[in-house]
Amino acid sequence: MRHDDRQTYRRRKIGDALKRFREDLGLTQGAAGRLLERSQASLSAYENGHRAIRRRDLKHILDMYDVTDELVRKRLLSLAAQGRQSGWWHDFNERLEPGVLDFAALESDATHVRAFGAQLVHGLLQTEEYARAVISSSGTALRRTSQEIETDVKFRMNRQRMHDHQPPPEIAVILGEAALRQRLGGLDIWRRQLLRLVEMSERPHIAVQVLPFAAEVHPGSDGSFTVISVVPEGLLDVVTVHSMTRTWYVDEPSDVDHYLRTFDRLQEIALSESDSRVTIERIVSEA
Template sequence: MTSDDRLSYRRRKIGQALRRYREERNLTQDAAARLVERSPATLSAYENGHRAVRPRDLRQILDHYGITDARERARLLDLAAQGRKDGWWLGYQERTDPFIVDYASLEGDASRIRSFETQLIPGLLQTEEYTKAVFSAYDSVRPDSRKGGAASFRMARQRILVDAPPRVKWIIGEMALRAPVGGREVLKRQLRKVLNVTTAPHLSLQVLPLNVGAHPGLDGPFSIPDIGTDGSTSVVAVHSLVRSWFIDEATSIGYYERAYEALSFTALTETESRNLIEEIVFGL
C-alpha cells in the first residue's frame, strides 16, 4: 500500500457524494469535468475513490455543483482534510492488514467510539501478552506474512485513549472476561488492565452477562466510530475470519445504533460491571 492508497474510506465517501451530486444534475462525466474545470480522468478518479482531493479543490467543485448545505460541506471538507494528514499508522502499512490501518486512522479522528465485543477483550484494552495469545491461536489456519507487525500495531492504537482521547464505550460479553486466553495469569493481568484503564472519565465499560439469553448482538462484534470534529459521519466496522468491511448506509447504521442501545440497556451498569470483573479477578 502506497501513501496514495491510504485512508480509502474517506476517499470513497467523498467520491460517492461527488458522483451523487453529478448524477442529480444529469451531467455526464465529460460535462461535469468541464463545469468543475478538471479533466474527466481526474473527476473519475475522485468519484471512484482512487485519488485524494485537496480541500481547496473539493470546495471549488462543491461551489460549481451549487452545494450550499453548510453541514454537508463541512462534513466532506473535514473528511478531505483528515485524509491528507500523516499519522503514526503509516509506518505499519506494509506490515499489517490494510483495513485495520484504515480503521486506525478513523479511530484517530473519532469524537466517539461505541464497541461491542463478545468473545475477546477489545483491542484498545488488551495487554501485549493477551494480544499475542490471540494472534497465535490463528497460526495453524491463517499464516500471514504481515503478522509480525500486528501485535505492535494493536498496542500503538491504544495511544488514542491518552493522546487525543475520543469518548469510548465498550460493551463486553461476560465470556470474554472468563475465557483463559493465554492462561490464567495472563487473563488476570488483562482484567486488571481493563479495570485500571476504564477509570478515566471519557471511557466507560458495561458487561453483558451470560444469563441474558437472546440479544440483538448475536451476530457478533462491531464498532461504531463517529468521525470528525462534530461526529457528523458515522460508520460501522465489522470483522470476520476472512475479511473486514465498513457499513455506511444510513439505514444500516441506524440498525446497529439501535442494537447498541438495546445491548447497553440489557447489560450490567458500569458499577455492576466493575464489581463482576473484580470478582472474576479475585477468583483467578
C-alpha cells in the first residue's frame, strides 16, 4: 500500500466527521459529490480516511455542509494541516506497522505529553541500550528478527527528537517504583538509565515524578497510558494505550477526561519532582 493510501488517526477523525456532517444533511455520497462538484470516489476516500485532504478543500466542504461551529472547524482544519506534513517517521514506512508510525506522528506534533509508566521507563526518556533491552525482552520480540528489533530501537531513539523542538512540548512523566528498580539489561545499563532520568528531569520542559511502593491504592493500577495534546490550545487530546500487538486510541471527551483526572490524581499521590530526583539518585547509590 502506498503511504498516501494509508489510514492515519487524523484522516480517520476527519473522515468520520465528514461522514457525520453529510448524513446529518440527509445526503448520499453521490448527492454530496454533486453538491461539492467532486467524484463520489474521492469523497469516499476522504470519509474512509484513505486520502489526505487539503486544508482549503476541507474548508470548502465544511462551508458547503454549513458547519459553523468554530471549535469543530478549527480542530478539523488543524488536523488536516498537520496530516499533510512530512516527518522523519516516513523513513520507516516499509519497515513498521502504520499504527506505530501514526503514533509517532501524533507524538511529534504534541504540545503536551502526560504519561504514566507502571513497569518501564517511558520511551521518550530511555537510553538506547535500555531501549534495546526493553524491546528485546518484550512480547513482540518473540516474532521479530534481530534486524527488526534494531529498527525498533532506531525508531524509538528518533522519537526523542521532540526534545529539540523549539519550543519543546511540555512532558510530565510519572513512573512506578518498579520501573526504577527492575534492572533491565544488567546493572550497568540500568544504572546509566537512571542517571539519564535524573539528567532529563532537570530540563525545564520535563517533569518526572516517582510513584513509590508505599503509595496508597491508586487509579494507575489498571496500567500504563499516555495522553497527547496534538493541536494548539488543547483542542484535541488523545489517549494512547499500547498492547503487544497494537496501539489503541481513546478520544471520546468523557473517556479522555477520565484519563486526565486519573493522571492528576497520580500526580497528587506521587513524590514531588525534587523528592523523585533524590529517590532515583538514592536507588542508584544503593546498587
